[in-house]
Amino acid sequence: MGIDLGTQSVRAVLVDDAGAMHGSGAAPLGGSRDGVRHEQSPDEWWQAVRTAVGAALRDVPPRTVRALAVCGTSGTVLLTDGAGRPLTPGLMYDDGRATAEAALARERGLRVQPTWALPKAMWLLRQHSWGPGVRLTHQPDFIVSRLVGGRTPTDSSHALKTGYDLMTDAWPHEELAALGLDPGLFPEVVRPGRKLGEVDAEGEAATGIPAGTPVIAGMTDGCAAQIASGSLSVGSWNSVLGTTLVLKGVTAAPVHDDTGVLYNHRAPDGGWLPGGASGVGAGALARAFPDADPARLDALAPAHEPSTALAYPLVARGERFPFLAPDAAPFLLGEPASDADHWAALLQGVGHTERLCLDYLDHLGAPQDGPLTFTGGGSRSAYWNQLRTDILGRTVHIPRHSEPALGMAVLAAYGAGAAPALADAARRMVGLSHVLRPDPARTARFVEPYLTTVDELERRGWLPSPVAAHARTRAHALETS
Incomplete structure (x- = not known):
């Protein structure tokens, strides 16, 4: 079983060793947004987990769950008491109130961003x-503490944005002490894929997951989607295109980035998973068109390629990848001719940002000679998938199932010993739906708006000039290839 604590919902899936889906369930999540503030209720998370898991188990025989793992939004944090009861709301992954705390942590030698878990905990x-x-x-x-009936270690994937040092596999207690943070504040840390505990009788009564089911240490939602x-x-x-955009890759060694825009997770069985999280994404569509019919607007969007307007569709203030700009704000240059034109501008704006993310990875020397895959809720739009493929100008693979909850089911199988390596479990449980190839004519059509986006981001002082120059060089090389 995999459980995904998303921004707008909780999702649970039950999958066998061959990847067949035997059960699934979802439950919506609310929350409170106000400017840079974004909170959710931990008790609502738990109630949503109970609902989603109950639906996933509805049509399967009892006692069929062999293991489970849970993923969450990266950087979402709260304070609890010694018994695990919430003392605060959950500050979500994009809550931006801890700017001063992040600056103080950086002065003490910790490379963190304002939306990371450590400065938010300090706040x-x-x-x-x-x-x-x-x-x-x-x-x-x-959620794990509710399932097993007590506090457990955390996984190193979620601990990364709390300041955990993956190179030494230890908390940097000297730097944390300089910030006035007691060592007792921080949990023990284990590698993803390790057993954290077992579902207890109360956990079974609340969710229907059999008591004794192993609970395996999970990863962040971006890493889960990568699996x-x-x-x-x-x-x-x-x-991963959901409310926001996340890119994750696989490298043999960490990818070094002095700015901290790119960070490196440690894979459960070795290797490194570098990545970054942008603030653009499908959330900008919901904000601009709260009552829209996406399929209808997708059908109208091809008439606006490229759009008469140019968008940088941030969901909220602040950008984290492919550049760090806490004061960055969404913008729309030009006047859309219609709702369909505006819709097209937002879709294209996400594609331009995605292209800039890949250019930034190349700027850092990260290898990109393997396949590129699209997952996340945004990948359900066939039109958007092809549009992004054409803007990027490269072949894209679309998996059969593209949700983080499946990644957690794969990790649970690995952690329970069903496969000797995580990649082996993934090969058995993850299937390919289809492959998309770019249309060179459409790729060429989007070069100019992409370069205009790069110019505008540099002009506003958000995008460093060396990165902008590298993006232009790659764009011109693609044009002539």
């Missing part, structure tokens, strides 16, 4: 005089 600690026993808890940790894509060979990349 939460400043809001109240907490008593003894307060604990920093990542989103999946809270679900089957892109686990060196040089392969997975682009």
Whole structure:
């Protein structure tokens, strides 16, 4: 079983060793957004998990779950007491209130971004005089503690944005102490794929998952989607398009980035998973067109290639990848001729950002000679998939199932010993739906708006000039190839 704690919903799937789906369920999540503030209720997470898991188990025989793993949104954090009860709301992955705390942490030698878990935990600690026993808890940790009936270690994937050092496999306690943070605040850390505990009787009563079911340490939702894509060979990349855009790849060694825009997760069985999370994505469509029929607007969008307007479709203020700009704001240059033209501008804007992300990876020297895969909710749009393929000018693979919950089911199988390596489990459980190839004429059509986007981002002072120059060089090379 894989459980995915997303932004808008919780999803649970039950998959066998050959990848056949035997059950699935989902439950919506609410939340509160106000400018840079974005919170959700941990108790709502738990209720949504119960609903989603109950639906996934509805039509299967009892006691069929052999193992489970949970993923969550990267950087989402809360404070709990010693018994695991929430003391605060969950500050979501894109909550941007901890700018001052992030700056202070960077002064102490920790390369963090304002939306990362560590500065947000520091911000939460400043809001109240907490008593003894307060604990920093990542989103999946809270759910796992409810399932097993007690506090467990966290996984190194979620701990990364809390300052955990993956090179030394240790918390940087000297730097954390300089920030006034007690070692007892932080959980023990294990590698993804390790057993955390077993579902207890109360967990079974609440969810229907049999008591004794092993709970395996998970990963962040971006890494989970990468596993679900089957892109686990060196040089392969997975682009996850949901509310926002996340790119994850596989390399033999960490990809170095002094700016901290790109960060490196550690794979469960060795190797490295570098990646970055942008603030653009499908959330911008929902904000601009809350009552839209996406299929109808997708059908109208081809008449607007390229759109008369140019969009940088951030979901909220601040950008994290392919550049770091906490003050970046969404923009729309030009006046769309219609709703369909505006829709097209947003779709194309995500594609231009995705292309710039890949150019930035090339700028850092990250290998890209493996397959590129599209996953996430945005990959359900056939038109958007082909549009992105054409803007990028490269072949794209579309998996049969493209959700992070499947990635967690694969990781659960590996962690329970069903396969000697994670890649082996993925080969058995992940299937390819189809392959998309770019249309050279459409690729050429989008070069000019892409370069205009690069120019505008540089002009605003968000995109560093060396990165902009590299993007232009690659664009011209593609034109002449």
